[in-house]
Amino acid sequence: MPRWARAVLAAGVLALGSLYAAPLWHIGLTAPQYPEGLGLFIGIDRITGEKPQDLQSINGLNHYIGMKEIVPASFPELRYMPILLGVLIGTGLIVAAWGNRRALYAWTALFALGAAAGLVDLWRWGHDYGHDLNPRAAIKIPGMSYQPPVIGGKQLLNFHADSWPALGGWVAILVLSLAVALAVREWISARARSA
Amino acid sequence: MSSSLARRIAGLMSVAAVVAGCGTAGAPVGAATDAAARVYVAPGHYDEMYAFLSGGFSGNVTVYGLPSGRLLQQIPVFSQYPEKGYGYSEQTKAMLNTSYGFIPWDDAHHPQLSITNGKSDGRWLFINGNNTPRIARLDLTRFETEEIIEIPNSSGGHGSPFLTDNSGYVVSATRFSLPTPQRDMSIKDGEFGGMLSFVKVDSATGRMRLAFQIHVPGYDYDLSRSGKGPSKDWSFFTSYNSEQAKTLLESNASQKDKDYIAAVNRVAAEQCVASGRAKDWTTPYAHNTVGEDGVARSEILRSQKVLEIADCPGLVYFLPTPKSPHGVDVDPTGEFIVAGGKLATVIPVHSFSKLQKAIADKAFDGELGGIPVLKYEAIIAGEVENPGLGPLHTEFDGKGFAYTSVFISSEIIKFSLTDFKVVDRVPAYYSIGHLMIPGGDTEQPFGKYVIALNKITKDRYLPTGPELTQSAQLYDITGDKMKLLLDFPTTGEPHYAQAIPASLIKDRQQKTYSLADNRDPHVTKAEKDVKVVRQGTKVHVYMTAIRSHFLPDMIEGIQVGDSVFFHVTNLEQDWDVPHGFAMLGAQNAELLVMPGQTRTLTWQPMRAGVYPFYCTDFCSALHQEMQGYLRVSAKGASVPLAWNGGAGTLGK
Numbered sequence: 078m079p080r081w082a083r084a085v086l087a088a089g090v091l092a093l094g095s096l097y098a099a100p101l102w103h104i105g106l107t108a109p110q111y112p113e114g115l116g117l118f119i120g121i122d123r124i125t126g127e128k129p130q131d132l133q134s135i136n137g138l139n140h141y142i143g144m145k146e147i148v149p150a151s152f153p154e155l156r157y158m159p160i161l162l163g164v165l166i167g168t169g170l171i172v173a174a175w176g177n178r179r180a181l182y183a184w185t186a187l188f189a190l191g192a193a194a195g196l197v198d199l200w201r202w203g204h205d206y207g208h209d210l211n212p213r214a215a216i217k218i219p220g221m222s223y224q225p226p227v228i229g230g231k232q233l234l235n236f237h238a239d240s241w242p243a244l245g246g247w248v249a250i251l252v253l254s255l256a257v258a259l260a261v262r263e264w265i266s267a268r269a270r271s272a
Numbered sequence: 273m274s275s276s277l278a279r280r281i282a283g284l285m286s287v288a289a290v291v292a293g294c295g296t297a298g299a300p301v302g303a304a305t306d307a308a309a310r311v312y313v314a315p316g317h318y319d320e321m322y323a324f325l326s327g328g329f330s331g332n333v334t335v336y337g338l339p340s341g342r343l344l345q346q347i348p349v350f351s352q353y354p355e356k357g358y359g360y361s362e363q364t365k366a367m368l369n370t371s372y373g374f375i376p377w378d379d380a381h382h383p384q385l386s387i388t389n390g391k392s393d394g395r396w397l398f399i400n401g402n403n404t405p406r407i408a409r410l411d412l413t414r415f416e417t418e419e420i421i422e423i424p425n426s427s428g429g430h431g432s433p434f435l436t437d438n439s440g441y442v443v444s445a446t447r448f449s450l451p452t453p454q455r456d457m458s459i460k461d462g463e464f465g466g467m468l469s470f471v472k473v474d475s476a477t478g479r480m481r482l483a484f485q486i487h488v489p490g491y492d493y494d495l496s497r498s499g500k501g502p503s504k505d506w507s508f509f510t511s512y513n514s515e516q517a518k519t520l521l522e523s524n525a526s527q528k529d530k531d532y533i534a535a536v537n538r539v540a541a542e543q544c545v546a547s548g549r550a551k552d553w554t555t556p557y558a559h560n561t562v563g564e565d566g567v568a569r570s571e572i573l574r575s576q577k578v579l580e581i582a583d584c585p586g587l588v589y590f591l592p593t594p595k596s597p598h599g600v601d602v603d604p605t606g607e608f609i610v611a612g613g614k615l616a617t618v619i620p621v622h623s624f625s626k627l628q629k630a631i632a633d634k635a636f637d638g639e640l641g642g643i644p645v646l647k648y649e650a651i652i653a654g655e656v657e658n659p660g661l662g663p664l665h666t667e668f669d670g671k672g673f674a675y676t677s678v679f680i681s682s683e684i685i686k687f688s689l690t691d692f693k694v695v696d697r698v699p700a701y702y703s704i705g706h707l708m709i710p711g712g713d714t715e716q717p718f719g720k721y722v723i724a725l726n727k728i729t730k731d732r733y734l735p736t737g738p739e740l741t742q743s744a745q746l747y748d749i750t751g752d753k754m755k756l757l758l759d760f761p762t763t764g765e766p767h768y769a770q771a772i773p774a775s776l777i778k779d780r781q782q783k784t785y786s787l788a789d790n791r792d793p794h795v796t797k798a799e800k801d802v803k804v805v806r807q808g809t810k811v812h813v814y815m816t817a818i819r820s821h822f823l824p825d826m827i828e829g830i831q832v833g834d835s836v837f838f839h840v841t842n843l844e845q846d847w848d849v850p851h852g853f854a855m856l857g858a859q860n861a862e863l864l865v866m867p868g869q870t871r872t873l874t875w876q877p878m879r880a881g882v883y884p885f886y887c888t889d890f891c892s893a894l895h896q897e898m899q900g901y902l903r904v905s906a907k908g909a910s911v912p913l914a915w916n917g918g919a920g921t922l923g924k
């Protein structure tokens with residue numbers, strides 16, 4: 078890898094440090110009674126309300142449909158994701174320092190795999206919350222489940238749910254795209270050299 | 273005079289026109305042609321200003337939006353208010369305590385917004401109670417009464433609260449002079465006194481403290497304003513009945529040509545108090561405050577600093593003013609002091625700079641009760657001729673004009689502060705008392721509108737039996753001519769009002785109480801902690817409310833003769849989700865519990881049986897299901913205390 082590419086990679090890897098503060102994902106809910114909306118931010122180590130009381134409000138509303146309470150402490154991911162991110166940043170910096178092409182491929186693949194696993198995990202939790210409903214719930218609609226989308230919008234009874242990357246998510250997407258672009262460039266120039 | 277008569281005749285003719293045009297869709301009487309467009313606020317849109325109207329003898333404050341005249345809220349202050357449980361719940365009862373005990377009503381007159389650097393700041397609203405003299409402070413992030421202080425040695429707390437510069441003090445004056453200190457004496461022959469009271473306002477917290485009182489001759493002190501700018505160290509109080517009549521005042525107090533405005537040098541008063549020249553009096557008075565835990569507590573205080581005129585020279589001067597003056601209002605520059613002589617044929621405008629010169633020159637016309645009377649000619653800046661009959665109150669637009677309400681001829685007049693000539697007049701329907709320009713009593717009026725606060729509505733609304741609605745009217749004052757835009761009904765008697773641009777208040781609204789920070793001594797923060805505790809014949813129910821159930825909602829083991837305290841905590845943390853609580857046979861009211869708040873209702877079961885309680889504020893789709901039962905057994909019955917939820921065993 079040329080020097081500039083290693084510098085760009087290093088900068089991108091360092092930018093991933095912002096994920097310790099900036100949330101990855103945002104789920105927003107609006108309804109006629111909630112024109113100002115309710116929202117959840119999902120970070121690598123926390124789930125918080127968009128406004129201070131939003132998480133409690135969402136839990137309060139969810140009890141009508143028999144959804145389990147969202148208790149951030151019950152998610153093991155929130156404990157080990159910060160460590161995984163540390164590993165990703167550490168190895169990323171090593172790759173940038175080393176400049177080895179194959180190491181870059183491996184690191185990019187590791188990052189992509191981790192991101193995919195994260196999205197699958199988000200879907201899995203959404204599915205669990207949306208389907209594992211208390212049979213004694215006040216509101217029971219045959220065939221209705223309440224799984225929020227991973228990306229995009231969906232109408233759930235009177236609420237419209239929107240799920241999109243938040244600031245940290247966009248940073249991750251950008252850095253991953255950067256890594257892929259660098260890897261592709263390395264691959265093309267390597268092929269050119271061997272040809 | 274003749275043109276006033278013509279005005280009155282014109283007014284009567286317009287009444288006749290209304291009667292004649294009854295039921296037709298004619299043009300609105302007196303209104304501008306574009307009035308509808310000027311006051312229309314489309315659904316879902318906000319008004320431009322908040323207006324705070326005194327609820328008069330309802331004892332509360334009403335909040336309206338301007339220019340629409342839509343009622344937004346009623347804030348209970350001096351009166352019990354069952355809709356909110358105010359003055360009924362254990363947390364709010366103490367707010368209505370006085371040295372005479374619990375007093376569930378008063379007559380609220382003059383709202384006053386707090387001021388910073390000469391401008392209304394939207395932090396607090398003060399209002400006086402007239403009957404058992406009190407001053408209340410309302411917090412405008414919650415629209416709730418936070419503090420009430422009683423004024424000792426006084427009665428008829430009408431000339432109040434009228435802030436001094438930068439919200440330094442609120443004041444109160446004695447309207448019905450009394451034996452001072454209070455004691456048994458002959459009404460006819462006894463010597464009565466008046467009291468001008470200064471209550472210090474803490475600039476950070478708003479907390480009030482009775483700083484000092486000034487003992488003055490026994491006239492009827494009516495209204496007040498404090499100076500601004502050059503006159504900021506002075507406060508002015510009108511008085512009538514310098515005749516000191518004690519019976520049939522309507523005639524006996526109207527004999528002299530002139531009565532007096534008492535001009536009080538507040539800095540001189542502070543210095544006299546600081547140098548130990550005040551006497552210590554010991555009349556009890558109540559001071560009621562809401563603590564950090566949200567619970568109102570009442571303290572009876574027993575000491576006040578009273579200044580005698582003789583002990584503090586230069587403290588008070590009398591400004592002779594024609595015929596039983598009512599309002600005294602100071603213009604935004606602080607130079608002009610406008611008096612409304614109820615029975616006068618002119619509006620006298622005193623000059624503050626002339627007043628200072630007259631004091632320096634000792635231009636006195638004798639003295640009364642040790643108070644120098646200044647020469648009328650030495651202090652007068654001008655007299656407004658032909659003001660109509662019965663001028664009362666004046667507000668200012670900050671553009672060099674004054675607007676005076678005129679009661680008997682039922683109109684608002686506008687006059688120039690340059691030449692004191694009347695430049696416009698417009699009828700009020702009917703018998704206007706106070707008038708109000710947003711910020712029109714401050715150094716920096718917001719202007720744009722003037723509101724007439726009327727005493728009589730007669731034919732302006734659909735009739736409702738002998739008692740008709742109270743009413744206010746909104747006029748545009750942006751042009752040379754005042755234009756009537758809107759009539760809107762009000763509650764109680766809207767004595768006075770204040771208004772402020774919405775932007776100074778709306779973004780600072782508290783939406784809920786933080787449950788985590790709830791420090792009520794009887795809070796229940798989670799359903800697992802609900803319980804019922806018996807202490808002798810007192811039973812404390814620690815209850816939670818959340819959409820859509822109470823916990824516990826089954827309680828047994830209560831006996832006839834018990835006092836049951838329902839400590840209901842609303843666990844919601846979402847805006848606009850209060851829960852109500854009502855109990856069959858409760859001899860007080862409901863509770864209305866805001867999100868995160870705890871409120872306590874006391875209930876005394878009279879007869880054995882099973883009694884339901886329920887949520888009164890439609891909270892959710894399953895609001896009708898939000899109910900519970902409480903079993904009452906005979907006194908001494910063996911039914912054990914039991915409940916569901918928490919560690920309770922009932923229903924398991």
